[in-house]
Amino acid sequence: MAVSNIRYGAGVTKEVGMDLQNMGAKNVCLMTDKNLSRLPPVQVAMDSLVKNGIHFQVYDNVRVEPTDASFMDAIEFAKKGAFDAYVAVGGGSTMDTCKAANLYASSPNSDFLDYVNAPIGKGKPVCVPLKPLIAVPTTSGTGSETTGVAIFDYEHLKVKTGIASRAIKPTLGLVDPLHTLHMPGQVVANSGFDVLCHALESYTAIPYHMRSPCPSNPITRPAYQGSNPISDLWAVHALRIVAKYLKRAVRNPDDIEARSNMHLASTFAGIGFGNAGVHLEMAVVHVLCAADPVTERHPDPASSAVSTVSALCLPGADIRSARTQDAGPMLADRLRKFLFELDVDDGLAAIGYSKADIPALVKGTLPQERVTKLAPRPQSEEDLSALFEAAMKLY
Incomplete structure (x- = not known):
């Protein structure tokens, strides 16, 4: 049984900056999508990062229903940013994209298909250490804040596949019921x-x-x-x-x-x-x-x-x-x-x-x-x- 640490309660998103500070994070990537970037869940998270002196960059180009291309765009952003921690604020698409970005930025010489599930990919085990990832779900469906799975559309074959490894599961899931009021x-x-x-x-x-x-x-x-x-x-x-x-x-x-x-x-x-x-x-x-x-x-x-x-x-x-x-x-x-x-x-x-x-x-x-x-x-x-x-x- 493998599972992320979970903290549940109204308003727990406000603690994300303190969590990153406690982890010693100096350069953080906050991932979300264009719609959510303007809504309270992301604003609350950013306010907490600012309040606790956390330097961060926002990637808001997450695609709802990610593809291999959208994953790779986020991966390139993560590689260039040289981040030491990640925060994903959104639904399963955001959390899964962030997992993939963390994985491939931590294993920069790997080919994209190395970790993708067989038979489409090689399904290699993940042997590299990843950076801390805090997931803040804003929908009540995917449960991606607890899982080591990242799902995407492989456009070449027009099929959904993914990456499945306990190594990519979030370090912490902040399950804040206040975010459900926006659905x-x-x-x-x-x-x-x-x-x-x-x-x-x-x-x-x-x-x-x-x-x-x-x-x-x-x-x-x-x-x-x-x-x-x-x-x-x-x-x-x-x-x-x-x-x-x-x-x-x-x-x-x-x-x-x-x-x-x-x-x-x-x-x-x-x-x-x-x-x-x-x-x-x-x-x-x-x-x-x-x-x-x-x-x-x-x-x-x-x-x-x-x-x-x-x-x-x-x-x-x-x-x-x-x-x-x-x-x-x-x-x-x-x-x-x-x-x-x-x-x-x-x-x-x-x-x-x-x-x-x-x-x-x-x-x-x-x-x-x-x-x-x-x-x-x-x-x-x-x-x-x-x-x-x-x-x-x-x-």
Whole structure:
């Protein structure tokens, strides 16, 4: 189990300057995106750096849904800046970009594909020491403040991939629920379903002891190692929080209790999937996002093969007389109802996909064995085609 240090509480972002001072940082890179650079979360962080005498430079060219090109732009900035610490203020795109910049600035002679997941990259283990990285999440979805994963679109192949290593996880995550008050309701809904899917997939991934072969050296053990007793605790708790608070958080932007709990749920799910992994649903999402990087949506989450989590996931499902083979359809029905109640787009067709896209989507999913092999059952091309076809319309 590997996880970042986490500090949670309203206003903890104000402490970032003191943290950097305590680390002895002299030259800091603050990464964010153009939109956030003008909003309170970034301003609070910069005020704290100024107050504590921290010299810093701002990189605000982070791309929402990063690409290999946008990663490399941030990497060049980091190399030229010779920074001794990093602060990432934003969603998963910002935190992941900052992880990559820290990694390659710390390993300046490495080729970009050296650390990218195989088979697209070489998947080399990270053996160089990295600089401290403090992550300040402003959305409640990715859990990237806890994980050693950085995801991007590899434009040449039109597929999403990433870098996965415990070495790149942030040193500290400052989880400040005040930042959630700046999120529109639909962003809360979509990011909330991200939490749900992360936790659900972590819990239903194949068990860690069924992974094979055993790594010949601990340094090559994958970050995504399968479901395990510790990740399960975090995943189940995240699901319960989502069930209790997501609707409230979407419908009432002033419900600080609901939005604070969803911010925590994102972190909890991140701790879970950052060690257990995700599987088929996230592989499918990666293909959809790579095909249409402006739109980040999930297909029917029920397409993941799941077992007995229906009662844990959403309240009200009566499983007293249910059979094992009923678990999948019951969970599908509960999730579909949840999606409908929060006015999520009605399937892939609603966001511009058609049946004509299915062969390309299947082709993009097949190479993502790093995650698809964690699914509780294997998938054929026919299975994937049926999944995409069923996801065209949900309700």
